[in-house]
Amino acid sequence: MAKPLVATGFFTGCFGCHMSFLDIDERIIDLVELIEFDKSPINDIKEFTRPVDIGIIEGGVSNEENVEFLREFRKHCKILIAIGSCAITGGVPSMRNTVPLKECLEEAYLNGPTIQNDGIIPNDPDIPTMLDKVYPCHEVVKIDYFLPGCPPSADTLWAALVALLQGKEVALPYELVKYD
Amino acid sequence: MSQDTVNIIIDGVEIQATAGQTILEAADAAGMYIPRLCHHPDLPPGGHCRVCTVKVNGRPASSCTFPVSEGLVIENDTDEINAQRRRIIEMLFVEGNHYCPSCEAGGNCELQALGYRLGMLAPTLPYLRVKRELDATHKDVYIDRDRCVLCGRCVRASSVVDKKDAFGFENRGIKKRLSVDAVHGLGETAVSAADKAAQVCPTGCLTVKRVGYATPVGRRKYDKTPIGAEIEKKTAKV
Amino acid sequence: MAGDAALVTQVVEQFGRDRGRLMDIARALHAKLGCLTEDTIGDVADALGMRRVQVRDMVSFYAFFSRRPKGKTVIRLCDAVPERMKGAEEVARAFEEALGIKVGETTPDGAITIEHAPCIGLSDQAPGALIGATPVTNLTPADAPKIVQALQDGKDIATLPQAEVDLNLRKPGPVIFAPMERGTAIRAAVNRKPEEVIAEMNKSRLRGRGGAGFPTAMKWDFCRKAKGNARYLICNADEGEPGTFKDRVILTECPDLLFEGMTVAGYALGAKEGLLYLRGEYEYLLPHLDQVLAKRRHLGLLGKNIVGCEGFDFDIRIQLGAGAYICGEESALIESLEGKRGAPRDRPPFPVQKGYKNQPTSVNNVETLCCAARVLEMGGDWFAAMGTRDSTGTKLLSVSGDCKHPGVYELEYGITVEKLLEMVGAEDAQAVQVGGPSGQCVAPKDFGRSISFEDLPTGGSIIVFGPKRDLLECMRQFIEFFVEESCGWCVPCRVGTTILSKQLAKILDGRGTRADVQEMEKVANTVKTMSRCGLGQTAANPILSTLRSFPGLYEARLKKDDFVPPFDLKAALAEGCAITGKQPVLED
Structure with missing residues (x-):
């Protein structure tokens, strides 16, 4: 039987959840036995090559491109897991949610104390348009599982993934569920 | 058996309580944990959070305010009540702006700890995302209203223990906020970092400055031990 | 400001430096200063x-208290559901246009503020508004510029044709609206021991008219027997349930009956003081009520040795509220009476044990106390012969919304919704809200049900929804x-x-899914169970x-998608x- 396919992706965040994933250390060898990666920054596959079984996403949704990629993940993944504070609540980037976008950008690019000469708010066509707020993933697409943490520990990610691969319910022990 | 003893049943277990105790106090003494957030053992009950709601003879009531009496039959640790409690915790997570990763209270926060104990993985109710005022005017203590759950512990502590009445509320409903006895912020009040009020915040809202992040992750209060375990430990019950 | 500080001292003195009178102190200062700034608060x-x-x-x-300056005149436009059904939003737009400001704003000259208000007790002549304390009714958009002009000309609002409050008493019944001579019930009471008065009440099987239906005799008995240094009788005239206005009609038409009932209760409880908590929206009724109280004092029906009964001393004070629906909840009302925010208390202890000033207190609805007076006059058996077994006597219903004859109806308990609709001219109703927003939305299949404690209880609000109403929007x-x-x-x-x-907004905006409805129902249950x-x-x-009566209305608005x-x-x-x-690249 073919190995289950897994894809991972990241949106607005710090990539810390992926780093934590790499913290599974030597278990990565077991992992390779268990699964095959499709689209993921870990193997640098940029596009989905086929439908996958499990999608793992980190980061909140702060711009149009995030929305597009997240939708793509939803379309291709049977099970979609949001991992980490940013994916689940918007996280640290969502601290801007109580400030109007215009004010944020003006502070960053026009009025901030480190701005020299005349600043400009970037408007290059290649830069994705920002959303008014940073949204958690579950407000953009349907999410099947949440693994909180900043980041979720390697043990948390490993335990959840193994359970899912074995078709079991994800029931994590107390120490493995943290919001920070 | 003294006259003051009353028998009550919690989750099928018969326990002896003392007249004058609340259900929550009686349960604590018997080593049975009832989840609670706004309650603090050194302060009079507030009845704000409703997390400690139990069913008393079939009717919901807050156990922190309800006095024991002979023959009460109480339901506490049921799936139905715990689901309601979890939803209350979730409501608090979406009401305020709780950025757990960057909060000094992380790991020692009772709001987090209740989320863990009650099984909340992600708050999925709609976020309110309302700007809340930060008050850093005091040299030793600050108020981050993003983290306020309006439990009123500081209000009660300042009134009953510190005798300063430095805190109160203002406005009503969803616009209700923690308020201080000053025009321009906490710095104008008589509050000091040694006050009971500055020690009892269940989250990181009322926080003493310059002491944050003192305990490394992994050794914080609720990193390995669930909230309530200290109460449950009191008995031999496993 | 020094000038204000002097005024504050004067007002505080006037109320005996009593913290418990903070409501009155705040009201008096607000009336003089137009707002209560941080300086005044200090x-x-x-x-x-x-x-x-x-x-x-x-x-x-x-x-009703503002911490920022408002206009000299505040126009409060009622935007309760029955008002919106009669065009309140159009009226609000017309005021905005006439004044060049939005609701919530003040004219640049500081003359007029317009704001929204929840139900002001005029749903039978909607849309209504309060201009200062003066009610105006049956407004149309054309009235807005006229009223604004009158204000600008410095005219007395009370003289305007719109400042007419109709009684709208459509069907007087035998309990509340039958004539009674002053003092009859009190004399009937003092001829017996207080316990016997309570026994007579017990015979009547009268239950509280606020909606919860607690037996009045039992409440009085608990209060009378509770330990305390003093006992208090409080009349709850804070009817704030949208669509209720029956107390307005009682207080206008037969305040003597109410005061008679309060005095009887005072005798039964052993209370020396009765307090009438009058909602702030009814301030305009105050002068008349004060006159009636003065007259009763003059007649020896209040004060010392009432009706010549040695040692029976009782008097009534009226406390005005300041705009808070929650104060209709009895323990919140007590907090408010004590000069605090109107936050309810945890029970136990109940008010009959520890109420006003921590003393045994009976809080009774206006209508309940009127019934009590009549029970003493006519006897408990007479009263119990009306209505149903568990709901004796009559009930005042405040009918508003899509019907031909809105107003107050005094009807025996047990009347079916169907009969009621016939009477008020609303045979084509798609639904009826029995008991206001906090009550039940009743579907036509249940129109055979009856208004009673055992079936459809209500504090009195009946809002009819005609066939064209967007029910879920309401x-x-x-x-x-x-x-x-x-x-x-x-x-x-x-x-x-x-x-x-x-x-709910997500669903009504056409963005809802079945899962959203389920999630909403869970939250609704938490609010209901845990509050x-x-x-x-x-x-x-x-x-x-x-969700129970009209699941199809939700169904029709749902998206088929699962997210x-x-x-x-x-x-x-x-x-x-x-x-x-x-430009955006993605589609929604």
């Missing part, structure tokens, strides 16, 4: 030996009402009502009762696009 705190934060806590709670407005009126003390009500309004007082426990009823985001992508991108001059 002065009041100093004069009363209180903390500033405590005074602010109370002042910031009530809708429910959304009900939920908004609870969002505004939640006191904020407990989490499930404070946060839950706001969550419900967002969840601290009756407000929260009933705040989800508009949703819960329509729809709660936000609109185009709207979420609008600001970013405007700032950068780009």
Whole structure:
């Protein structure tokens, strides 16, 4: 039987959840036995090559491109897991949610104390348009599982993934569920 | 058996309580944990959070305010009540702006700890995302209203223990906020970092400055031990 | 300001430096100064030996107190559901146009502020408004410029044709609206021992008319037997349930009957003091009520040795509220009477054990006390012969909405919804809200049910929805009402009502899924089960009762998808696009 396919992706965040994933250390060898990666920054596959079984996403949704990629993940993944504070609540980037976008950008690019000469708010066509707020993933697409943490520990990610691969319910022990 | 003893049943277990105790106090003494957030053992009950709601003879009531009496039959640790409690915790997570990763209270926060104990993985109710005022005017203590759950512990502590009445509320409903006895912020009040009020915040809202992040992750209060375990430990019950 | 400080001292003195009279002190200062600024709050705190934060806590709670200057005249446009059904929104637009400001704003010259108000007790002649304390009724958009002109000309609003409040007493019944000679019930009471008065009440099987239906005799008995240094009788005239206005009619038409009932209760309880908590919206009724009280004192029906009965001393004080629906909840009302924010208390202890000033207190509805007077006059058996076995006597119904004859009806308990609709001229109703927003939305299949404690209990509000109404939109407005009126003390009500309004809005905006409905129902159940007082426990009823009675209305608005985001992508991108001059790429 073919190995289950897994894809991972990241949106607005710090990539810390992926780093934590790499913290599974030597278990990565077991992992390779268990699964095959499709689209993921870990193997640098940029596009989905086929439908996958499990999608793992980190980061909140702060711009149009995030929305597009997240939708793509939803379309291709049977099970979609949001991992980490940013994916689940918007996280640290969502601290801007109580400030109007215009004010944020003006502070960053026009009025901030480190701005020299005349600043400009970037408007290059290649830069994705920002959303008014940073949204958690579950407000953009349907999410099947949440693994909180900043980041979720390697043990948390490993335990959840193994359970899912074995078709079991994800029931994590107390120490493995943290919001920070 | 003294006259003051009353028998009550919690989750099928018969326990002896003392007249004058609340259900929550009686349960604590018997080593049975009832989840609670706004309650603090050194302060009079507030009845704000409703997390400690139990069913008393079939009717919901807050156990922190309800006095024991002979023959009460109480339901506490049921799936139905715990689901309601979890939803209350979730409501608090979406009401305020709780950025757990960057909060000094992380790991020692009772709001987090209740989320863990009650099984909340992600708050999925709609976020309110309302700007809340930060008050850093005091040299030793600050108020981050993003983290306020309006439990009123500081209000009660300042009134009953510190005798300063430095805190109160203002406005009503969803616009209700923690308020201080000053025009321009906490710095104008008589509050000091040694006050009971500055020690009892269940989250990181009322926080003493310059002491944050003192305990490394992994050794914080609720990193390995669930909230309530200290109460449950009191008995031999496993 | 020094001038204000002197005024504060004077007002505080006038109320005996009594913190318990903070409502009156705040009302008096607000009337003189137009608002209660931080300076005034500080002065009041100093004069009363209180903390500033405590005074602010109370002042910031009530809708009628403003901490920022407002216009000399405040126009409060009622936007309750029955008012909106009769064009309140169009009227509000007309006022905005006539004044060149939006609702919530003040004219640049500081003359006029317009704002919204929840039900002001005039739903039978909607849309209505309060101009200062003066009610205006049956407004049309054409009235707005006329009223504004009159204000600008300095005319007395009370002389305007719109300032007419109709009694709208459509059907007087034998209990409340039959004539009675002053003192009859009191004399009947004092001829017996207080216990015998309670026994007579017990015979009548009278139950509280506020909606909860607690047996009045039992309440009085508990209160009378409770340990305390004093006992208090409080009349709850804070009818705030949208669509209720029966107390307005009682207080206008037969206040003597009410005061008679209060005095009887005072005798039965052994209370020396009765307090009438009158909702702030009914301030215009105060002068008349004061006159009636003065007359009764003059006649020896209040004061010392009432009707010559040695040692029977009792008097009545009227306390005005300041705009808070929650104060209709008895323990919140007591808090408010004590000069605090109107936050309800946890029970036990109940008010009959520890109520006003921590003493045994009986809080009774206006209508209940009127019934009590009549029970003493006519006897408990006479009363119990009317109505049903569990709901004796008559009930005042305040009927509003889509019907030909809105107004107050005094009817025997047990009348079916169908009969009632026939009587009020609303045979084509698609639904009836029995008991206001906190009650039940009744579907035609249930029109055979009866108005009674055992079937459809109500404090009196009956709102009829005609065949063309968007029923769920009305429910959304009900939920908004609870969002505004939640006191904020407990989490499930404070946060839950706001969550419900967002969840319902998503569905009504056509973005809802089946999962969203299920999620909303769960939140509604949490609000109902976990809230601290009756407000929260009933705040989800508009949703819960329509989910039960009108599931098809929700069904029709749902998207077939199993997930729809709660936000609109185009709207979420609008600001970013405007700032950068780009266009959105993605479709919603």
